[in-house]
Amino acid sequence: MPPERLRKAVVHVAGLIQGIGFRPFIYRLAVRRGLKGSVCNLGDAGVRIELYGPEEAIKDFLKALVAEKPPIAQYTRVDVDWQEFHDPGQVPPDFQIVPSDVRGKAREFSIIPPDIAVCKECLAEIYDPRDRHYMYPFTCCAACGPRFTIMTDLPYDRERTTMDEFPMCEHCAREFNDPLDRRFNAQTICCPLCGPRMALYTPDRELVDCEDPLAEAARLLREGFIVAVKGIGGFHLAVRADWDEAVARLRERRRKPGKPFAIMSLRAEDVERYAHLSEAERELLESPARPIVVLRKREPFPLSELVAPGLHTVGVMLPYSGIHHLLLHHARVLALVMTSANMPGEPMITNNERAFRELGRVVDYLLVHNRRIWARCDDSVARVVDGRPAFLRRSRGYVPMPVELPFEASGGAVVAVGPELMVTGAILRGRRCYLTQHVGDVEGPDAVEFLDSALSHLAHLLRLRDVRAVACDLHPAFLTRQVALAWAERFGAELVEVQHHHAHVAALMAEAGVPPDEQIVGVACDGVGYGPDGTAWGGEALLA
Structure with missing residues (x-):
């Protein structure tokens, strides 16, 4: 049989491919097929892939590029330039992810990634006592975690995010550089040794001495205290949603007498105990975007009527970060009020210093962390109309x-x-x-x-x-x-x-x-x- 004809293909992909583990995905597709070459992030211009190998293997790669793409990825353009070459010396020894080329010229602007809810794999690690990410609220991987809220510029690399302030430890660096690891090239990778940390304070800026600030904050919430919680895109005001007295106290301090509060529950099964949930609503609630979804209340309503007074609906979201998951896990309550921490007519608070200054008379405690929020971002709000999401925010x-x-x-x-x-x-x-x-x-x-x-x-x-x-x-x-x-x-x-x-x-x-x-x-x-x-x-x- 004649030897397979070797070809070179230069592939340019544009779309929503930044910050979702796309280059590691390309790496795995290429290595699995024995292809040589490289993948490079061009920032505005998307991603450039150079492939060397048998023509059939490259064609199979191109099919898989579409069929197996990451769930959140969106392609707006895929260009393939087939090239002949005759010198075997041109073929690289392996396939590599090469450093981003920020000088790339845009042919079509790459779509910027949104924040993505923590994935099931990372959650499994958070709850696994044998894993080094056990109970660590900032656990994420190449396919999940904050993006837009911490990104200072493109291309999406660690040095252009607020994670640049947290150098990787040797364990994270090993995972980051291991092509077979789920966190290969994950720009937000971190762990308890090298990543952001939580702390619990009183409004007088007194540090609460406790082993686990999240667990202690959850205990305080369970007892009816109001806690300011710094999350991914800003601060929330949290209180347990089934106590009239606690919710009324938040309304009085927040100066919000009648507008409905959003609430958060740990899982969809909990939501079904107090709200009707269709298949389409459940799908939206559990989507990677994790919006607040407006749902019809069940009667009798087992939570405080002060959550959404006079309404037959309630706005509900599921946790989208390890912070929220662990807070609800430790609190052991059906739902928490989770409303934006801003005073009337002012934007959502993102800065620790401002939170102490402006929320001191509103909350009993402040649960903060030391990662900067670059772009404040409030929760999305949607409802399902005729089986499809309709956005209110x-x-x-x-x-x-x-x-x-x-x-x-x-x-x-x-x-x-x-x-x-x-x-x-x-x-x-x-x-x-x-x-x-x-x-x-x-x-x-x-x-x-x-x-x-x-x-x-x-x-x-x-x-x-x-x-x-x-x-x-x-x-x-x-x-x-x-x-x-x-x-x-x-x-x-x-x-x-x-x-x-x-x-x-x-x-x-x-x-x-x-x-x-x-x-x-x-x-x-x-x-x-x-x-x-x-x-x-x-x-x-x-x-x-």
């Missing part, structure tokens, strides 16, 4: 993945700053709309600064250079308008004012995939909006 677990639109923006990017309440910023480039994390109500200087910094961080990751328009609400008194004016001046872009209710209808059209040249009648029932005639408009039926 798109944030942690989804941001900054883009939304594909039914039209394309040409001639430069468009930046939008949102209205005044429930604000999210956006950057439209081509057909992709990149949304910031949930900003909230922009009614004060801290919220204005947060909106500007959220857009700036997103623009930095997107390497934004050319902006042709900046959109804001038509209302002249909204504080978001200040951000829009500053961005328009910075880029020399046109300022576009959009009537509030028209924006709602246009957003619905985009979400439903209505082509831009198709007209609809949209009904916006959203109270007061500033009209183009300078008067207050109510709900409108608009031809759009």
Whole structure:
């Protein structure tokens, strides 16, 4: 038989491939087929793979690249350039993961990874007394853990995250460099010897002397105390959800008399004890994004009615980090209130110092850690409508993945700053709309600064250079308008004012995939909006 023809293939992959263990995945595919070459992270431009070997083996690799891709991976482009070569000396001795090339030029921007809930394999290690990650809340691997909230820049490598402040110990370094290990090239790898640590404090900054801060915080929660918990994207206020007195005390201190609190339970089986859970709702609840899912209460409702007073629904999420898993594991309660730690009109707290300063009169204890949160990110909120997720708030677990639109923006990017309440910023480039994390109500200087910094961080990751328009609400008194004016001046872009209710209808059209040249009648029932005639408009039926 004639010898198999050796070929070279250069493969370029773009999409959601950063920060999900993609290069180790490529390594395993190649080594399993006896292929030589390399894989390199190009940052903005995705990943470049060089393959040397028999043509059939390379073709089998390309099939597996699609069929066996990591669950969260999304490909927007796969280019294959077949090349002949005649000198066997060109063939590398093995297959390698080579250092990232940050000079790579983008042909299509790589999708930035969101934060991913801790995986089953890591959870098994957390609960295994024989494992070195036993009871360690920051356990993660190449396929799970924080991404967007700790990322300072692209490409996604440890030195461009806040994990750069925690040098790996020899055990973690060995796993990181072992191609056969699940943590091979896992940028957030850490353990009790070298990683972040938890600590429990009183509001007076007195360190609570205890062997395990998480277990002690859980004991205090079980007794009805209010604890501020620093997680992945910011601080939460936690209290047990089945005691009226404890929940009422949180409402009084938080100055939140009626708005519903989100709650967290350890597993879906616990949720079914107090809420109805369809198959689609369970799937969303257990998804890697771990959003808050709005569910129908069971009657009788075994938790405090003060959690969601006067409502037949309750917002529920499952733990998405080792911190939350261990807190609920030790607390041994059906559910904990887990609501964002921010004062009215201000963004979610992420900084330990600010938490001590602003939460001292709200909480009884503060459970903190020493890893910096680079980008605050509140929990996402969704409900299932007609079997599909409908977002009320798109944030942690989804941001900054883009939304594909039914039209394309040409001639430069468009930046939008949102209205005044429930604000999210956006950057439209081509057909992709990149949304910031949930900003909230922009009614004060801290919220204005947060909106500007959220857009700036997103623009930095997107390497934004050319902006042709900046959109804001038509209302002249909204504080978001200040951000829009500053961005328009910075880029020399046109300022576009959009009537509030028209924006709602246009957003619905985009979400439903209505082509831009198709007209609809949209009904916006959203109270007061500033009209183009300078008067207050109510709900409108608009031809759009």
